Structures are given as structure tokens and as C-alpha cells.
Amino acid sequence: xxxxxLILALGAFALASTLRAEETTRPPxxxxxxxxxxxxxxxxxxxxxxxxxxxxxxGKIPFDAAKAQGLxxxxxxxxxxxxxxxxxxxCDWGLPTEDGPEMALPHTSxxxxxxxxAILGAETSFASGKTKEGLDWLLTTQRMARHAxxxxxxxxxxxxxAIETNAIRAAARHCLSWxxxxxxxxxxMLQTLPxxxxxxxxxxxxxxxxxxxxRKFTEPAESKADGEKFLQSIVAGGxxxxxxxxLAAELAPGAIQAxxxxxxxxxxxxxxxxxxxxxxxxxxLKALDEEAxxxxxxxxxxxxxxxxxxxxxxxxxxxxxxxxxAALQHGPQxxxxxxxxxxxxxxxxxxxxxxxxxxxxxxxxSHQHPAxxxxxxxxxx
Amino acid sequence: xxxxxxxxxxxxxxALQRDAARVPEPPFDSxxxxxxxxxIRALExxxxxxxWFVSWPALAGAAAVLAAxxxxxxxxxxxxxxxxxxxxxxxxxIPSAPASLLSYQAAAREGEAALFAALDRDAAELLPASxxxxxxxxx
Numbered sequence: 001x002x003x004x005x006l007i008l009a010l011g012a013f014a015l016a017s018t019l020r021a022e023e024t025t026r027p028p029x030x031x032x033x034x035x036x037x038x039x040x041x042x043x044x045x046x047x048x049x050x051x052x053x054x055x056x057x058x059g060k061i062p063f064d065a066a067k068a069q070g071l072x073x074x075x076x077x078x079x080x081x082x083x084x085x086x087x088x089x090x091c092d093w094g095l096p097t098e099d100g101p102e103m104a105l106p107h108t109s110x111x112x113x114x115x116x117x118a119i120l121g122a123e124t125s126f127a128s129g130k131t132k133e134g135l136d137w138l139l140t141t142q143r144m145a146r147h148a149x150x151x152x153x154x155x156x157x158x159x160x161x162a163i164e165t166n167a168i169r170a171a172a173r174h175c176l177s178w179x180x181x182x183x184x185x186x187x188x189m190l191q192t193l194p195x196x197x198x199x200x201x202x203x204x205x206x207x208x209x210x211x212x213x214x215r216k217f218t219e220p221a222e223s224k225a226d227g228e229k230f231l232q233s234i235v236a237g238g239x240x241x242x243x244x245x246x247l248a249a250e251l252a253p254g255a256i257q258a259x260x261x262x263x264x265x266x267x268x269x270x271x272x273x274x275x276x277x278x279x280x281x282x283x284x285l286k287a288l289d290e291e292a293x294x295x296x297x298x299x300x301x302x303x304x305x306x307x308x309x310x311x312x313x314x315x316x317x318x319x320x321x322x323x324x325x326a327a328l329q330h331g332p333q334x335x336x337x338x339x340x341x342x343x344x345x346x347x348x349x350x351x352x353x354x355x356x357x358x359x360x361x362x363x364x365x366s367h368q369h370p371a372x373x374x375x376x377x378x379x380x381x
Numbered sequence: 382x383x384x385x386x387x388x389x390x391x392x393x394x395x396a397l398q399r400d401a402a403r404v405p406e407p408p409f410d411s412x413x414x415x416x417x418x419x420x421i422r423a424l425e426x427x428x429x430x431x432x433w434f435v436s437w438p439a440l441a442g443a444a445a446v447l448a449a450x451x452x453x454x455x456x457x458x459x460x461x462x463x464x465x466x467x468x469x470x471x472x473x474x475i476p477s478a479p480a481s482l483l484s485y486q487a488a489a490r491e492g493e494a495a496l497f498a499a500l501d502r503d504a505a506e507l508l509p510a511s512x513x514x515x516x517x518x519x520x
Contacts (some may be wrong), residue, residue, distance in 0.1 A: 108485070
């Protein structure tokens with residue numbers, strides 16, 4: 001008996017060691033590397049196919065199974081996309097920040113394209129009754145959104161939100177036809193997703209760009225011409241001659257530091273404001289916007305992104321996610337009273353449910369986003 | 382008093398006059414005379430309405446080159462900001478690498494639609510297929 005126990009213990013120890021060794025020798029692969037492999041084996045699309053892909057993924061045109069079939073031709077690309085999305089390793093795009101504004105971001109456009117294919121994968125599965133497979137594709141898309149946002153740049157942030165928006169809209173188109181268990185299961189899976197990269201993080205992430213410009217103008221070993229080229233690009237393309245002259249004056253020795261100091265201060269305060277609830281963030285962001293517009297430094301006036309409209313995106317996405325949660329919770333039984341128990345992420349106002357003449361349900365937020373347009377989520381097709 | 386010098390051309394002049402006297406002179410035709418005069422006057426009028434440089438293409442070309450040279454030499458001196466135009470002119474044509482942060486920031490400044498149009502364009506252009514040369518099977 002003792003001998004048997006000893007053999008079992010030794011066996012378990014050997015197996016555990018083997019598993020540890022396996023994990024050490026084959027750690028999870030950086031998703032970015034897998035996405036690039038998936039991109040490399042993507043089929044080349046015609047202009048019409050590319051248009052169809054974007055329009056079907058965003059729900060602007062109805063899903064067309066035949067067209068989708070023509071787009072989802074590379075199985076290896078789709079498999080690599082799923083493998084990348086499910087990797088537990090951190091997504092590192094290896095962004096060469098030392099290149100400054102010339103830093104290449106080719107992954108952003110490829111991620112948009114591949115995420116659109118993932119949405120079509122979901123639509124194809126739903127159309128053929130394979131709901132679980134469709135949910136897997138939706139979750140793949142949503143993980144891709146988070147990976148696209150890695151690197152914490154405002155551009156990556158916008159791409160992340162665009163992909164997530166498409167995924168939420170796609171889920172909303174189908175969720176009313178799912179049974180309660182499926183809706184619950186998808187809700188549970190959504191909870192396991194890592195949070196989206198915040199706009200606050202993107203503002204924090206872009207500090208390096210100001211540091212890069214400052215280095216170009218202050219460190220003797222650096223090329224001042226690179227810094228000048230970047231700043232000149234801000235006024236390129238239709239700016240007034242006086243703007244160009246104003247920038248030229250700011251590029252004079254010693255003058256650039258004052259403009260960069262002001263830009264850095266604005267960036268820090270925007271970063272802080274973007275992390276607050278909308279009721280507090282909005283007035284602060286608008287004040288910062290106005291402060292930048294009044295700045296005596298042309299560089300600040302021209303280069304500072306309008307923070308209120310950029311930051312509003314994350315509140316809009318959070319509101320859409322609340323809308324989807326409401327639909328998943330109640331399914332076809334969702335009514336106005338139930339909808340009103342959910343609130344938007346802007347002003348905390350209750351959601352509104354409207355029923356069209358053809359029976360289509362749409363959830364609305366009282367806050368418009370973007371300005372002048374309703375923030376809404378259509379449930380069902 | 383010196384004797385007059387003999388005219389060396391005199392024999393030739395007399396021979397020509399003799400030959401001319403042999404050519405029969407037609408009677409004066411007043412109609413032909415007026416028609417010819419009208420054509421001459423019409424030619425004069427047409428030529429006088431053309432700009433001078435039409436008749437003098439080489440001169441016109443030279444004048445244009447001269448004018449351009451003067452303008453080119455004069456403009457930089459006329460600018461009130463000696464060094465500033467270097468920035469101003471360079472700024473109008475800043476090249477930015479495709480799919481770079483710079484190019485996307487520039488597009489984003491035009492609006493979100495412009496940014497996503499740029500991303501769509503790059504998605505189509507990145508990772509282009511290699512040259513057909515590489516399609517050749519290895520031997």
C-alpha cells in the first residue's frame with residue numbers, strides 16, 4: 001500500500017513538472033504576432049467587397065450570406081484571429097515610440113478589417129442556426145476591440161470603440177431571438193472580458209509625444225528638423241498664412257518650451273477629467289477646450305484635440321453596453337417600464353424604449369451622441 | 382581743270398535702257414490699280430491690329446522669361462518675414478508615411494469619418510501581394 005502511494009505521489013509530481021515545463025517552454029503567444037499572421041493570409045478584397053464588408057459589419061446594409069461567404073474564404077486567417085483573440089498573453093504591438101509621430105500603426109486598419117470579418121463570422125453562424133458559434137465570434141470581435149486599443153493612443157482608442165460598437169450592434173440585432181439561457185450565458189461571458197481601454201489611459205499614453213517633441217528641440221543629439229516637421233504638419237493643409245507664421249515664431253529657440261509646457265498641463269488636466277463621471281467631466285473638458293482655444297500659443301490652439309467630443313465616446317459605448325444588458329436580461333419581454341430602470345452613462349437618465357410601426361424595438365438615451373444624433377440601439381433586425 | 386572721270390557703269394546703264402525700251406508697256410488699268418491698292422490697305426490694317434509680340438515670337442518669349450526672372454528674384458525680398466516663409470512653404474507639403482500616427486492624426490483632425498476612410502484605405506494597401514517574380518516555382 002505504501003509502495004502504491006509512493007508511486008502515485010511520484011507520478012503526480014512528474015506530471016506536474018511536465019505541465020510546468022510545457023507552460024515554460026510554450027508560453028501563450030503575444031496576440032499581436034498572431035494577428036499579423038492572420039493579416040498576412042487574408043484574401044485580397046476587391047473595392048466592392050471591402051465596401052460590403054464594412055457596411056455589413058456596421059449594420060448599414062443587411063447581412064448577405066452569399067457575399068459573406070465570398071469574404072470568409074481564408075480559414076487559416078480566421079483561425080489565427082480566434083487564436084489571437086483568445087490568447088492570455090498581453091497584447092504588445094511593439095510600437096516604436098522613438099519614431100515619434102512617424103511611428104507606424106498599420107495594425108489599426110488591419111484590426112478594423114479583421115474585426116469586420118469576425119462580425120460576418122458571427123452573422124454567418126447565426127444565419128445557419130449555430131448560435132453558440134456566433135456568440136464565440138462576437139466575443140472574438142470584442143476581444144479584438146480590446147487588443148486594438150492596446151498601446152493607449154487616441155487613434156487606437158477610437159478604433160477600439162468602433163469595433164466594440166459594431167459588436168454590440170450585431171449582438172443587439174440577434175439577442176431577442178435567443179432563449180433565456182443563451183442570453184444569460186452571453187451576459188456571463190461578457191463579464192469575463194477585460195475592460196475597454198479608457199480615454200483617460202489614451203490621454204496618459206500620449207504624453208510621450210510631447211516628451212518626444214521636447215527632446216527634439218532641447219537635446220543636442222536629437223534632430224530638431226524632425227520636431228519641426230511634425231509641428232509643421234499641424235498647420236499643413238489649408239491653414240491660414242498667419243497660422244503658419246505664428247507657428248514659425250513658436251519654433252524659435254527657447255519659445256517652444258513654453259508652448260509644450262502649456263500643452264502638457266492641458267493634457268494632464270484632460271486626463272484627470274476624462275476619468276470622472278460625465279456630469280463632472282463634461283464641464284471640465286469644455287473649460288479645457290475653451291482654454292486651449294484661447295491660448296496665446298498657436299501650437300496649443302492647433303494641436304489640442306477637442307477633449308469633450310473624444311472623451312464622450314467612452315460614455316456612449318458604456319451606454320450602449322447598458323442597453324445591450326437590458327435586452328439580454330429581458331429579451332422580447334423588454335418594455336418601457338423595464339427599460340427605464342436602466343440609465344445612460346452620461347447624465348444617468350433612464351433609457352427610453354420605442355416601438356416602431358413594424359414592431360422593431362429601439363432603446364434610446366436622452367443624451368445625444370454625437371451632437372445632434374440620437375444615441376440608440378436597435379433590438380432585432 | 383580736271384577732265385570729267387569716265388563713268389564705268391555708263392555702257393551697262395545704256396544697255397539696260399535699250400532693253401527696257403523694247404518691252405511693250407501695257408495701257409494703264411485703273412480698276413486693277415484700285416483693287417491692288419485695296420488689298421494693300423487691307424493687309425496693313427490687319428497687321429496693325431495684331432499685338433506686336435505676335436509678330437515677334439522670339440521677342441515675346443524673351444520678355445516672358447525676363448518677367449518671370451524679375452518676379453522670382455523680387456518676391457523673396459518683398460516678403461516682410463525673412464526667415465518665416467521657409468516654414469510656411471514647407472508646411473504646405475509635409476510628407477507623412479502611410480499608416481503612421483502622423484497621417485492618422487491629420488485625418489482625425491478632419492473628423493472621424495476622414496480617419497476611418499484613411500484606415501479603410503490603408504487596410505486595402507498594406508501587405509500588398511509580392512511581385513509576380515516570386516510566383517515562379519523554385520527550381
